[in-house]
Amino acid sequence: MDTDQVSGRWDAGKGACPTRQVLGRIGDTWTMLIITTLERDGTLRSGQLKSSIEGITQKMLTQTLRHLERDGVVRRDVVATVPVTVTYTLTPLGRSLGAAVATMRAWAYQHMDDIVAARNEYDARD
Amino acid sequence: MDTDQVSGRWDAGKGACPTRQVLGRIGDTWTMLIITTLERDGTLRSGQLKSSIEGITQKMLTQTLRHLERDGVVRRDVVATVPVTVTYTLTPLGRSLGAAVATMRAWAYQHMDDIVAARNEYDARD
């Protein structure tokens, strides 16, 4: 079993504000991508998710899905076929998160060019 | 000089979609907190930021600010007093990002309880 949890960093200070834990989870590398994919495509199987998300490994996929399931954002359904079929779907909570994530994605898409331009200018200086 | 950049992971696949780079930066541990703080308090000095953000180290603060400055999200102003005074302010681009981040924060705050409940239930099972 891995001991990562939320990596303790937040709990170090006595603040331990739960908002930070949530933000931390959202900030996770793969969370946004998984949420976005599930929101776009609805219910997906593990393998479909894996091939939809460029670069994700089996381990990270499963791990992130576990976290999201634990947080009540994703529902995991197991159908006892042979071999077993496992599907993932956003819960209502997950869909509401999906909306927020969509806002972020929209921002990113919209301002991509500005950022690239800013970077070029920054790197050109000095 | 640090070689982190965007940690190369995204560029591995030939996709290299710039959106991912942006998402990656946003997902960074401290980015949201710095943006939020600057949005709330306006212009701040390095030290003020440091003491406003529980748990951040000098190193991470500077590093993240550099990234944000490079992306055109934060403006860095140096006043040649003795000792030197350095202030940070959100650019217009930064403020627009601040709005998106606020959405995320709001979501987190709003659904904190649901998430904690889901976790408890999840941990109780099995």
Place this chain on the structure above:
DNA sequence: CCGCATCCTTAGAGATACTG
């Protein structure tokens, strides 16, 4: 086909001390 367990590598983050 799904995902768990193990090993291994390295980047990221802390602590500390030094320069302008």
Place this chain on the structure above:
DNA sequence: CAGTATCTCTAAGGATGCGG
């Protein structure tokens, strides 16, 4: 006061093989 540089070390993440 702001920032950089160095050293260390943890733990996130990739690769692989097994088991249901």
